[in-house]
Amino acid sequence: MTRTLAQRTQLLKPSPTLGITAKAAAMKADGKPVLSLSVGEPDFNTPSEICEAAIKAIESGRTKYTPSAGIPELREQIAGNYNQRFGQQVGPSQVVVSCGAKHSVFNALTVLVDPGDEVILIAPYWMTYKDQVLLAGGVPVVVHADADQGFVPTREQLEAAISPKTRAIIVNTPSNPTGATLPLETLETIAQLADRHGFWILSDEIYDRLVYQGEHASFAQLGSKIADQMIYINGCSKTYAMTGWRIGYLIVPKPVAQAVSNFQDQVTSNPTSFAQVGALAAFRMQEQEVEAMRQEFDTRRHHVLGLLGEIPDLQVPTPNGAFYVFPDFSAYFSKAIPDDLTLAEKLLDEALVALVPGSVFEGPGHLRLSYAVSMETLTQAVERIAEFLRRNAP
Numbered sequence: 216m217t218r219t220l221a222q223r224t225q226l227l228k229p230s231p232t233l234g235i236t237a238k239a240a241a242m243k244a245d246g247k248p249v250l251s252l253s254v255g256e257p258d259f260n261t262p263s264e265i266c267e268a269a270i271k272a273i274e275s276g277r278t279k280y281t282p283s284a285g286i287p288e289l290r291e292q293i294a295g296n297y298n299q300r301f302g303q304q305v306g307p308s309q310v311v312v313s314c315g316a317k318h319s320v321f322n323a324l325t326v327l328v329d330p331g332d333e334v335i336l337i338a339p340y341w342m343t344y345k346d347q348v349l350l351a352g353g354v355p356v357v358v359h360a361d362a363d364q365g366f367v368p369t370r371e372q373l374e375a376a377i378s379p380k381t382r383a384i385i386v387n388t389p390s391n392p393t394g395a396t397l398p399l400e401t402l403e404t405i406a407q408l409a410d411r412h413g414f415w416i417l418s419d420e421i422y423d424r425l426v427y428q429g430e431h432a433s434f435a436q437l438g439s440k441i442a443d444q445m446i447y448i449n450g451c452s453k454t455y456a457m458t459g460w461r462i463g464y465l466i467v468p469k470p471v472a473q474a475v476s477n478f479q480d481q482v483t484s485n486p487t488s489f490a491q492v493g494a495l496a497a498f499r500m501q502e503q504e505v506e507a508m509r510q511e512f513d514t515r516r517h518h519v520l521g522l523l524g525e526i527p528d529l530q531v532p533t534p535n536g537a538f539y540v541f542p543d544f545s546a547y548f549s550k551a552i553p554d555d556l557t558l559a560e561k562l563l564d565e566a567l568v569a570l571v572p573g574s575v576f577e578g579p580g581h582l583r584l585s586y587a588v589s590m591e592t593l594t595q596a597v598e599r600i601a602e603f604l605r606r607n608a609p
C-alpha cells in the first residue's frame with residue numbers, strides 16, 4: 216500500500232535563499248574560498264546586554280512555559296515603544312509575541328485568510344509571503360512594481376489587483392529584496408483602498424530601523440484611521456542582530472490578537488522564555504548601539520554602490536533601506552547565461568560568490584546582494600563579479 220503525504224506538502228519548496236546559503240557553506244567546508252552575499256542577517260554579534268539578560272534569566276529559573284502570547288512585561292514594553300514612537304494608544308493585549316516575524320506573518324494569514332481568498336503581494340517580494348499565502352489556502356495576486364518605477368506600486372496597479380475576493384495586502388517597507396522604501400503617500404493610498412474595499416493590511420516593517428535617507432514611513436503613522444484593519448509586524452532579528460533568538464511580534468486589533476493567541480496556543484505555545492527576556496532588554500536598549508549598526512550598514516551601502524557603479528551596463532537602483540542591493544544584470548544575459556538563475560549558479564560555481572537570483576522574488580533579471588558582510592568581503596566579492604562579467608560579456 217502506498218502511503219502519501221498531504222496535498223499541502225506539494226506547496227512547500229525549500230527556501231531558495233537558505234538553499235544557496237547551504238550550498239555556499241558546503242563549498243566552503245570543501246575548502247573553496249566562497250564569499251557569501253546571500254545571507255539575510257546582520258553579521259554583528261547580539262549586543263552583550265541582551266545576552267546577559269537572557270543568561271541571567273536562565274540562571275534565575277526563567278526556563279518554564281510563559282503565557283502563549285508572551286510575558287506581560289514584554290508585551291507592555293512593545294506596546295509602550297509603539298505608542299511613544301507613533302503617538303498611538305495600543306494596549307499590551309493587542310500584542311502577540313511569536314517565534315520570529317516569519318511566524319507572526321504566518322499566524323496572521325492563518326487567522327485572516329479563508330480558502331480561495333486573494334492576497335495582494337507587491338513584487339519583487341520576500342518569497343516567504345507567497346508560500347505562506349498558499350499554505351493558508353489563499354490565492355496570491357501579484358502587482359509588479361519594477362525598478363523603473365522605483366519599486367513603488369501605483370494606485371492604478373493596486374486598483375487593478377483588487378477584486379471582491381481580496382482579503383489582504385502584504386506590504387514590506389523597507390523591502391527585502393530591493394531595499395526600496397515606500398513613501399507615506401503610497402501607504403495612504405493603500406490605506407484608502409483597504410478601507411473602501413474592506414481588506415486587511417499586513418505591514419511587515421522588520422527593517423524599519425535600517426533607513427538611510429529621511430524617516431521611515433509607517434502605516435502606524437496613519438493612526439486610528441486604519442488601526443482596525445492593520446496587522447503591524449516587527450521583531451528583533453534585524454535591528455538587534457538577533458536572528459537566532461526567534462522573537463517577532465504583531466500589533467493588531469484585539470479580536471485578531473485573541474485569535475492568533477488561541478492558534479499559537481495549539482501550535483507552538485510561547486516563544487522561548489529566556490529569549491523573550493533578551494528581547495525585553497533589546498526593546499529597552501539605548502538608541503546609540505542601534506544607530507551605530509545603522510551607520511555601519513550605511514557606510515557599506517555607499518561602498519558597495521560605488522563598486523557596482525563601476526561595472527559597465529549594470530543597472531543599480533539605489534536602495535534606501537534594509538541591507539540589500541538589487542541590481543539588474545540583464546545586459547549581461549546571453550545564450551550561455553540566459554537568465555538570473557543561471558547567472559547566480561555560474562557566479563557561485565565559477566566566481567565563488569553566492570548571490571540570490573531575483574526570480575525567486577519575482578524580480579527576474581536581478582540578483583540580490585546582501586551587504587551585511589565586512590567591507591573586505593564586499594570589495595573582493597564585487598571584484599570577482601566584475602571579473603566574471605568581463606569574461607562572459609555577450
Ligand SMILES: Cc1ncc(COP(=O)(O)O)c(C=O)c1O
Pocket residue numbers: 255314315316317318341387390391419421450451452458461462463
Ligand atoms: C521582509 C522580512 N520579514 C520577515 C523576516 C523574518 O524575520 P524573523 O527572523 O523575525 O522571522 C525576514 C527575514 O529575512 C524578512 O526579510
